[in-house]
Amino acid sequence: MHLRKRLVLMAGYLGLLVFALFILGFAAYSLRFGLRGISLDLSDETYIYTSDSAFTNIAIFSHMILGAVAMILVPFQPIERIRRRYPLLHRIVGRVIVVASIVVALGGLAYIAIRGTIAGPLMDAGFAFYGALMLGCAIQTLRHARARNVALHSVWALRLFVLVMGSLIFRLHYVIWYSLTDGLWSNEQLTGGFDQVQYVAFYLPYLLALEIWLRRRARAGP
Numbered sequence: 021m022h023l024r025k026r027l028v029l030m031a032g033y034l035g036l037l038v039f040a041l042f043i044l045g046f047a048a049y050s051l052r053f054g055l056r057g058i059s060l061d062l063s064d065e066t067y068i069y070t071s072d073s074a075f076t077n078i079a080i081f082s083h084m085i086l087g088a089v090a091m092i093l094v095p096f097q098p099i100e101r102i103r104r105r106y107p108l109l110h111r112i113v114g115r116v117i118v119v120a121s122i123v124v125a126l127g128g129l130a131y132i133a134i135r136g137t138i139a140g141p142l143m144d145a146g147f148a149f150y151g152a153l154m155l156g157c158a159i160q161t162l163r164h165a166r167a168r169n170v171a172l173h174s175v176w177a178l179r180l181f182v183l184v185m186g187s188l189i190f191r192l193h194y195v196i197w198y199s200l201t202d203g204l205w206s207n208e209q210l211t212g213g214f215d216q217v218q219y220v221a222f223y224l225p226y227l228l229a230l231e232i233w234l235r236r237r238a239r240a241g242p
């Protein structure tokens with residue numbers, strides 16, 4: 021193999037490794053936060069905890085636990101070698117991801133309806149749309165899998181993949197933005213200009229890019 025090709029390949033693997041580390045780091049944070057919120061009184065620690073509503077706490081903290089589960093499992097699903105060699109495993113893990121995504125979406129939507137997000141109506145709208153899309157994509161992924169329509173199943177599964185990663189991408193945008201600008205147009209209440217763009221920027225552009233790629237792939241043929 022040429023040196024240039026080899027370097028490009030190595031850079032690709034390195035990028036994947038860094039992304040995998042980010043996934044593991046955020047999933048561990050989300051899992052720990054969720055488990056602590058379900059089992060302890062976190063009222064002194066976070067505004068997300070509701071001291072007088074067990075239902076709201078179960079909704080948002082189980083959302084974090086199952087969000088972590090979906091995020092760790094979902095990168096394995098598109099790998100063709102695993103799908104072909106272990107179809108039963110693909111089906112079981114797929115069902116776990118779909119159920120987890122449905123709970124994540126419903127938990128987030130319930131929290132928005134009861135408590136609202138930290139930044140108010142605009143963030144509520146952006147996040148509620150995110151939750152509705154996740155719910156829809158999870159149901160469509162399962163529906164087409166059960167109907168054995170592999171082509172449609174994989175298209176909806178890819179959309180779900182992007183949405184599950186959205187929560188991590190939201191945080192990555194902040195890491196990059198804060199390291200470049202020291203938090204310009206952003207504040208703790210998430211009401212700054214940058215924050216407002218973030219209400220949808222962590223999933224819509226990526227879904228759009230996926231749709232463009234899917235259309236190009238369809239036009240190119242098998």
Ligand code: HEM
Nearest residue numbers: 050084087088091125128129137138147150151154184187
């Ligand atoms: C795999 C996907 C997801 C994971 C891993 C995840 C994880 C988390 C975590 C860890 C938090 C705590 C806030 C923080 O410390 O940053 C959180 C908050 C929240 N999440 Fe999710 N989430 C996911 C998807 C969603 C979806 C689809 C919705 C939309 C319904 C949503 C709505 C919310 C809301 C409204 C909050 C509270 C925001 C606030 O006011 O601070 N999340 N989530």
